[in-house]
Amino acid sequence: MKPASPFLELDEGPRVRVVFDGTPLDLRAGANLAAALLAAGVQTLRHTSVSGAPRGPFCMMGACYDCLVEIDGVVRQACMTEVAEGMEIARPRAGEAGHGA
């Protein structure tokens, strides 16, 4: 059987509750949000506005903008954001992430 997470986690630490796309998740406080979502088994963070294709973190250094998510109503790069208690994270609606800059 496949493990739930495609990643081995070397670090431990206190976790905080966030909500991703309606699902509650307990992520490590202060962790890189894109990494924490990957560790929680979330690989798709958004769908493109052109074709609706799924996308997840790609560069992890703030350059590719494939990990855009909507956090408390603002579209941000998950890989440039740290996990904080109570974050409401949503997959951006079509047209909100991907086009324009």
Next chain:
Amino acid sequence: MAHSDLAVVGAGPAGMAAAVTAAEAGLSVTLLDEQPRPGGQIYRDVDRAAARRGDILGADFTVGVRLTGALAQPGVAHVPGATVWAIEAGWRLLYTRDGRAAEVTADRVILATGAMERPMPLPGWTLPGVMTAGAGQILLKQSGLVPREAVLVGCGPLLYLVAAQMVRAGVPPRALVETQTKAELIAAFRHAGGALRNGPALAKGLGLIAEIAGAGIDRHTGATDIAIDGEGQAEAVRFRAGGRVHRIPARTVLLHHGVVPNTQAARSLGIAHRWDHGQHCFAPVLDGWGETERAGLFIAGDGAGIAGAKAAEAAGRLAALQAGRQAGRLSRGQRDRQAAPLRAALSRERALRPFLDAAYPPHAPALRPPDATVVCRCEEVTAGDIRRYATLGCTGPNQAKAFGRAGMGPCQGRYCGLTVTALLAEANRQSPEATGYYRIRPPLKPVTLGELAAMDAPARDAAE
């Protein structure tokens, strides 16, 4: 509004070394960096990671604490979490931090914006689960994550380093799918003389390969026809090697065929770039101190041409010495005395490059991918689209924007620029240099109206 003698953009090895050297010469320095903690990508989060997993990451990584530690001195104002989105001559740097736009001015600027992964457009490379090898390393360094059931695809020392680190972490990759051919490796030996000037680096590379072999990881060399299969996410890597087709299941696929200079900031200032034939990329035109054609603007580190962390550190210090000389804080003799050992180190590091560049050339099919492959990830423009634009008279990347929005998404061409140049160059039978590159304009990174509204009034006027 804060003013400094020198502003440095990027807190990797070049930027940190430049900031510290300039401060030691008596300059006031503002060091702007996007990340919450210094180190750049090569020493990402080194202060925490060296203590937690220095054994996995190795001594070449943990040595970075020497540079981050030196930042703690009164002459350097390190501003973490600062995303620079415009640089204006004179010099004025606009950035966003904590949801607010802000600015600093400076007499001189050193750009130390480093490298980024060379785009590797293969069929399926946009699927979730496919990342750059650099991203895999960042996950390990910063977050302590190691992918299970991973396949590494491409070529170059970084691929071996990531594989060895995964072995040390107890989660070896399922396979290395290597694009390097035996002929390429043999051809590289005519550059062996330069490589031997840097024996320790060469020995480290051989050590990594031995570590991978010792772990019994499957290595497939000379791989062609590589594609990532998956329904909604990466599920397997398919390729041809040794005369037959292979398909290896993978939940994570890490791609790498070299890194290239991140030239966005320099290009936004109109700095001339030349095509580097050995490294298959553009690099800014600089003098021996790293100064551009615009007085007071320097570029140091991998953003000036790929030479690695040690070279970046030396180049950062050289640029800072010249900035100190120009500011009248160092005499010519003081500058030159400090520069001599740095130039020797730089020369030693650069001597290794012709060998590495020849031994691990970019994967040719990923430079000019098949028609159906997406090349512009943001706007989902395919290689076939770009070729079609060429038949309609499109001669350069800037026209390609008008034809179909290539390079106009939020990444602003970072991950398609070189591919679009290569495709148009081939279709129009022109050199990459004649074909050119996207014209880059500020904002270098998306900035929101809310962030601008939170800015000080004088800066807001100028931003309008």
